[in-house]
Amino acid sequence: MKIKDGYLLREVAGSNIVVPVGEGTMDFSGVITLNDVGAFLWKNLEEDVSEEELVQRVLKEYDTDEETARRDVAEYMTSLKGAGFIAD
């Protein structure tokens, strides 16, 4: 799974924002913000990756246990899918 094309993740004034972008256009009326873990996952999801692989990358990057990482990744993926950000 991966993030659909057409979004740009940027760090702005200490927050991570995602802006929908099109051919020569940007939509700031649809900006979302991500926390640091959210931004980490988003970056990893810019290329095709499995949920299991994501969990492993989170474990590598953050000081957390596998159970928590698995739960957080699953939760995050649910909300991303729900919001329509994930390409099938």
Added chain:
Amino acid sequence: MQTKQVRLNEIYGVMKEMLESGGTVNFNPKGTSMLPTIHNDGDRVVIKKAVDPLKKYDLPLYIRDDGQFVLHRVVGVNADGTYNMCGDNQWTVERGIRHDQLAGIVTEIHRGKRTFSADNKLYRAYVRIWVGIMPLRHILFGGMNRIKRVIKKIFKIK
């Protein structure tokens, strides 16, 4: 993950890249100073870089010297090339805005499913009339507000 109203001054860096490359950017303007042209509840404007000098009735996004972003209409162009601005819902003119303060110029206004182009003849006619009655707006709406205030005072309505 959450949606958040980002402030224009925070995202302007990102916006600017797109505008400088000749692209367009859209956002939801906040505030009531451009009523009735732009509503505060979801109207979207599309802006592009302002390359040519602005003309009267143009609607630019500009940056005040204190860093504040403002979307107001050009109501006059001065001999030195600076602009006088006024919101459609205002009657105090802000004078002497320089071209280098411009972030962009509105090309379209979106309300729900409808789109108004800044080049649209009807839109331009509406703008001319609206700016034309500016001195009257003061009396009409200022007067109305004064009457409302008096009524509120009399009846102690909050």
